[in-house]
Amino acid sequence: MTPLSSPFIASHAYPASQRLRSLLEHGLPLTERPWQALAEQCGMSEGEVLAWVERWQGEGLIKRMGLVVRHRALGIRANAMVVWDLPDATVAEVGRRLAAEPAVTLCYRRPRRLPDWPYNLFCMIHGTRRDRVLGALDEIIERLGLQAIPHRVLFSLKAYKQCGGRYTREEQS
Known part of the structure; x- marks a missing residue:
């Protein structure tokens, strides 16, 4: 062995x-x-x-x-997290459909944090300009029939350092 x-x-x-x-x-x-x-x-x-x-x-x-893409370095500076308040019975199906959208770069489910945070589905749309991101979102909402679903669009104001998980101490590097 x-x-x-x-x-x-x-x-x-x-x-x-x-x-x-x-x-x-x-x-x-x-x-x-x-x-x-x-x-x-x-x-x-x-x-x-x-x-x-x-x-x-x-x-x-x-x-x-x-893969961590440094999208701001590529000129992609209009980054929106769209949060959705979906019925629990439909969140998985809508999540799959959103994740399949070409403009959506990330999509995942999270628990609600009531009473302040009713949102249970999150997706990211990255773009070079806010108007383009909002246009892409409007098209997605229309295509998927999500007009009646409560949601918010949260644009990034600051870029934070991105990295993967860390499992060793720095002195081992």
């Missing part, structure tokens, strides 16, 4: 895997072979890096890998 397949040996027993986990928190290198680049930084082979990532996915340590 190899160390990677042993259920009795924790990943913290391997300094190279700790280094890999720390590096993954900062994102994949922008290179043709990101797994190979990580392997070189950790003193592993590319196959070992992929085996650790697969193991961590299987264990639930890595649930998903995504």
Whole structure:
């Protein structure tokens, strides 16, 4: 049995895997072979890096890998969070339909926080200008028949630093 397949040996027993986990928190290198680049930084082979990532996915340590787009740097500065107050019986179906809209970049359900916050579905629409974002929203509302659904449009006023989850201490990096 190899160390990677042993259920009795924790990943913290391997300094190279700790280094890999720390590096993954900062994102994949922008290179043709990101797994190979990580392997070189950790003193592993590319196959070992992929085996650790697969193991961590299987264990639930890595649930998903995504992409953080620095949209403001691309000129996309009109970013609206649209919050919806949908009947609980329809929120899942409307959420699926909204998520399928090309203008919607993110869509998810959250619990209401009554009495102040009745909204249970959230979606993001990004654009270069507010009028275009609002126009896209109007088209979505018309297409999906959401005219009677209470909602609010909240435009971003400030860009915050975006990053993925952090699971290691900085000194391990």
